[in-house]
Amino acid sequence: MVSSPASSTTDPVSDGPAFSPLYQQIKTLITRSLQAGEWRPGELIPSEVELAARYKVSQGTVRKAIDALADENLVVRRQGKGTFVATHSEQKIQFRFLRLMSDDGETGNVTRRVIDCRRLRAPADVSRALELKAGDPVVEVRRVMHFRGVPVVLDDIWLPGNLFKGLTGERLAEYRGPMYGMFETEFGVRMIRAEEQLRAVAADATASELLQVAQGAPLLSVERLSRTYDDKPVELRRGLYNTEAHYYRNELS
């Protein structure tokens, strides 16, 4: 294994060789393999002993690297079976990114309706957020999510056009299940983490119509920037949530 200093995503850019522990370097190597698609979402990755042999380190060091990856939800450990690449196409993981709950606890059936899907040159604010060049192509999607048949969420979504070639409203419409699941299986783009900015806003004409609320009614605005393995932004999403009978849940610790 390399013993010279390796750069880490969290290392300061300042002076000094910036010591990086072995397990961090291993973690980086495994992450690269995940990013390169050596093991795909849902698949089994090599066992700890195998990886230890591959990288010429002890099993304990590999273990610590995988522990960190599991903490970040990049990977899921299953005792007796092995370690699997995390996937959005799993019942259990879905509500990690969809934090809306019904007041009565039951979330009920979720259905998604695509209102619009088009390709265009990125508006200034979108290209800035997605770190694209001005005028780069983006896919713009508008969709409504229904909970038990009632429209609750209106999403406007922008995706880098170069990463989502061939994405159309039809393909979106015919896909069952969460969008992020489709993105990872159909386009090889996996959303890893996201930052959200929440605000209360008044419903405009469009929102009023699509969410069936009065104009000016208070809506929860959720602006999300999603990133993939290397922290590159790959989705900008502006959501409007009707919180009459639902709430956005959050845990602080």
Added chain:
Amino acid sequence: MVSSPASSTTDPVSDGPAFSPLYQQIKTLITRSLQAGEWRPGELIPSEVELAARYKVSQGTVRKAIDALADENLVVRRQGKGTFVATHSEQKIQFRFLRLMSDDGETGNVTRRVIDCRRLRAPADVSRALELKAGDPVVEVRRVMHFRGVPVVLDDIWLPGNLFKGLTGERLAEYRGPMYGMFETEFGVRMIRAEEQLRAVAADATASELLQVAQGAPLLSVERLSRTYDDKPVELRRGLYNTEAHYYRNELS
């Protein structure tokens, strides 16, 4: 060290002896000491070797227990110095519970003004949330937070009267810094984790006056239930945030 199964907070109540690893048991013991005040917020706890000797386990096992406590923010590790009990009276930790950011990045000066503070018998919804008996005493606080002199947050707060004997509006008003810091130093009550429910609502007459916004203006409603070491609820808080120039930030991963 005990070798028989020990109950953990996350153990299922189902059948079986429910195997609990040693480091979990150690973690529970350390948590009990924290709760009992053996080491107070901000103080140094015994070194890993000392604790290993005390509990008759290896240093590695103590290490894993402390790692878990550090992950939960109960404790802070400082290489070369030791491990410290986490405290809310620290610049660094303040924005763990206050997630409001200014649009321009700078949060600026935060000031707090107590509008009202009184003792009363808990209303039904409050006593239910705080798991009190109907009619138990609570302290009710109303306060406004100003960012750079502008009122942005209106909080209504309820605290179990038995835990906060002697809390008055005067004592609150004269205290500088975050409320949770005062709670831990003055009343020995430490907020560990909290669940929040976010909604968009319309400003009523009171909010409109105290936050200087139009009646009916959209406000972000944040209902928070805070818990202490043993997961007992110790605070219910209903906040109204003016998100004209601020947003509630959240990270998903």
Added chain:
DNA sequence: GAGTGGTCTAGACCACTGA
């Protein structure tokens, strides 16, 4: 330099899964 937490190793044993 002594004391702290942080890393790395090697080996033993345990708990769980599935053929």
Added chain:
DNA sequence: CAGTGGTCTAGACCACTCG
């Protein structure tokens, strides 16, 4: 039963802090 991850130990060495 073999193979996986999970726990626990003991010891060596490193990085950091402070007197």
